[in-house]
Each structure stands twice: as C-alpha cells, then as structure tokens.
Amino acid sequence: MGIRAEGSSPPIMNLHEIHTPVMLERCIELLAPALQRDGAVFVDATLGMGGHSEAFLERFPGLRLVGLDRDTDALRIAGERLARFGDRVTLVHTVYDGIADALASEGFPAADGILFDLGVSSLQLDVADRGFAYAQDAPLDMRMDQSAGTTAADILATYGEGDLRRIFERYGEEKLAGRYARAIIAARAQAPIERSGRLVEILQAATPAAAQRTGHPAKRVFQALRIEVNRELSVLERAIPAALGILPVGGRIVVLSYQSLEDRLVKRAFAEASASTAPRGLPVELPEHAPRFRLLVKGAELATDEERAVNPRATPVRLRAAERMREDA
Numbered sequence: 127m128g129i130r131a132e133g134s135s136p137p138i139m140n141l142h143e144i145h146t147p148v149m150l151e152r153c154i155e156l157l158a159p160a161l162q163r164d165g166a167v168f169v170d171a172t173l174g175m176g177g178h179s180e181a182f183l184e185r186f187p188g189l190r191l192v193g194l195d196r197d198t199d200a201l202r203i204a205g206e207r208l209a210r211f212g213d214r215v216t217l218v219h220t221v222y223d224g225i226a227d228a229l230a231s232e233g234f235p236a237a238d239g240i241l242f243d244l245g246v247s248s249l250q251l252d253v254a255d256r257g258f259a260y261a262q263d264a265p266l267d268m269r270m271d272q273s274a275g276t277t278a279a280d281i282l283a284t285y286g287e288g289d290l291r292r293i294f295e296r297y298g299e300e301k302l303a304g305r306y307a308r309a310i311i312a313a314r315a316q317a318p319i320e321r322s323g324r325l326v327e328i329l330q331a332a333t334p335a336a337a338q339r340t341g342h343p344a345k346r347v348f349q350a351l352r353i354e355v356n357r358e359l360s361v362l363e364r365a366i367p368a369a370l371g372i373l374p375v376g377g378r379i380v381v382l383s384y385q386s387l388e389d390r391l392v393k394r395a396f397a398e399a400s401a402s403t404a405p406r407g408l409p410v411e412l413p414e415h416a417p418r419f420r421l422l423v424k425g426a427e428l429a430t431d432e433e434r435a436v437n438p439r440a441t442p443v444r445l446r447a448a449e450r451m452r453e454d455a
C-alpha cells in the first residue's frame with residue numbers, strides 16, 4: 127500500500143518497509159490472555175501507522191480496536207491500512223492522556239488491553255518537512271499534532287538562555303547545555319533560527335573539538351526540543367495512571383519506551399500500582415491493602431539480538447507490562 131503524507135511532496139513509501147512494529151510477538155503474547163473474549167477492547171494509545179494494531183486485529187478475530195494518535199497524518203494513513211477491518215476499528219484524534227474520555231465518548235466502558243509504543247513514528251522521522259531529524263534540513267516544526275501548539279522554531283526564538291539550558295539538560299541530558307543555549311541566543315540575534323540545518327551548524331560550531339561526544343552533537347538538543355514541543359513527559363506522567371484506571375480485573379497493559387526519561391516514569395507508575403499499601407509491621411496483609419496490579423515482566427525487557435539486528439529502531443526499547451489484580455479501593 128502506498129502512502130503520501132499531507133503537505134509533503136514526493137515520498138510514496140511502502141508501509142511494511144518503513145515501519146516494522148517493535149517487539150510485536152512479545153506484545154501479543156503479553157496482552158493475549160486479556161484479549162481472548164469475543165468483543166474484547168484493545169486500545170492502541172499510539173496508533174502510528176497501525177503496524178501493531180493490524181497484527182492484533184488479524185490475530186484476535188473478535189477484537190475491537192480503539193486507536194489513538196495526536197498526529198492527523200498518522201490517523202489518516204492507519205485508517206486506510208485498517209479499513210478492511212470495518213466497524214471493528216474506531217480511531218480518535220487525541221493526546222493519549224485523554225484515553226479515558228476517548229474511550230467513554232466512543233461508548234466503551236473499559237479497555238481489556240492497552241499498548242503504548244512511545245516516541246515518534248518512522249513517518250514523522252522520515253518525512254523531512256516535519257523537522258524531527260537533524261540529518262535533514264527542514265523547517266523546525268517538531269509538533270506531532272500539526273494542528274496546534276508551539277513549534278521548535280518558536281521555542282528557539284522566544285525562550286531565554288536559562289530556559290533553553292534547562293530543557294537541554296533535563297530532556298536531552300546534554301552536558302554542553304549551557305554552551306549550546308548561549309550559542310543559540312547569540313545566533314538568533316543575527317537571524318531567526320528556523321531550519322534544522324542552521325541549528326545543526328550552530329551546535330556544531332559551539333562544540334569544542336576536544337569534547338567527548340557519543341553520537342551527533344545535535345542529537346540530544348533535538349530530543350530535548352521534541353519533548354518540550356510536545357510536552358511528552360508531563361503528558362505521559364498523566365497518561366499511565368489514566369490508562370491503569372480503565373483496565374478491569376484481568377486487563378493488561380504493555381508500554382514500549384525508547385529513552386530513559388520515559389522509562390523512568392513508566393517504571394515509577396507501575397511500581398506504585400503494584401505495591402502493597404499495608405502499613406509496615408502488620409502481620410497479615412488485608413485484602414484492601416493488596417497490590418492492585420502485578421508486573422508481568424521483571425524489570426524492563428529488551429528486544430532480542432536478532433530483532434535489533436534486523437530492526438535498528440528496536441535497539442533502545444524497554445518493555446514493561448502489568449495486569450490488574452483487583453479493583454481500586
């Protein structure tokens with residue numbers, strides 16, 4: 127199936143070539159016990175190009191899908207790809223912290239299985255004019271939802287040096303954050319920084335030759351800008367408890383994270399949900415103190431060496447999964 131992203135000129139791509147769903151079989155295996163029932167509801171909170179969703183719909187013939195994405199291009203492309211499943215598919219344009227409202231507004235009281243495959247899609251990275259990739263010169267947009275919000279260029283034009291430094295440190299874990307923030311302030315006094323190519327030049331010029339770098343000098347700054355533009359961490363921090371809240375007993379959730387800041391938030395939310403609330407020293411745990419969830423994998427699971435070898439996007443992935451054991455008090 128060929129696709130053309132709105133507002134972009136040439137790329138006609140093959141969906142299966144540009145995105146191989148990460149840890150697909152493991153996601154299916156972990157969510158399967160919750161999805162066997164005819165009419166079970168699966169929420170793909172990060173629909174993207176529908177790769178995971180398509181496989182779930184094929185594997186579970188009685189499954190209903192509710193697919194969420196904040197990117198209207200993704201919804202359109204996934205909509206075409208999943209059209210053959212007819213009314214088993216409902217797609218909703220929303221930020222995923224609105225998961226409970228999205229479900230309720232479509233008439234579903236709960237979700238049996240939920241998948242979050244975080245981060246940007248291959249489509250967003252590969253379509254140059256979205257501005258996510260430092261390797262391609264493009265307008266510095268970086269909004270996953272191009273219908274709303276502040277662009278990366280707006281941030282570079284308006285944030286003070288202290289705020290730029292803070293986001294590069296916090297969201298990019300960038301050691302040269304202060305130096306890069308200063309260089310941006312100096313450069314924008316000459317001319318606005320509107321394209322990724324110019325930002326890369328500014329960062330390269332500000333990087334001391336002796337600095338020990340892992341990867342491209344722009345990598346961490348681009349990550350930080352993307353997180354700030356899309357408010358990724360604050361949205362995720364609200365979304366995980368909201369998702370846990372719509373799972374019935376036996377319902378399961380899987381989250382795939384691609385950087386440590388996201389994974390830390392998921393780890394913390396799962397740890398809290400799977401902890402006993404019994405006061406210390408009680409000889410017996412009362413039912414109302416029992417953990418609401420149990421963790422389905424120990425720690426964070428990685429992709430296999432075989433998968434990493436064929437799909438480089440699987441290299442940084444961290445998978446976490448949980449199952450609801452009892453209702454909230």
Ligand SMILES: C[S@@+](CC[C@H](N)C(=O)[O-])C[C@H]1O[C@@H](n2cnc3c(N)ncnc32)[C@H](O)[C@@H]1O
Pocket residue numbers: 145146147148171172173174175176177178179194195196197200220221222223243244245246247248270358361
């Ligand atoms: C890695 S891709 C998902 C790929 C998908 N699993 C597939 O197989 O095609 C992540 C998707 O999540 C979307 N996304 C990221 N953050 C979001 C948020 N806060 N709310 C809704 N969608 C989000 C992005 O727009 C992107 O399309």
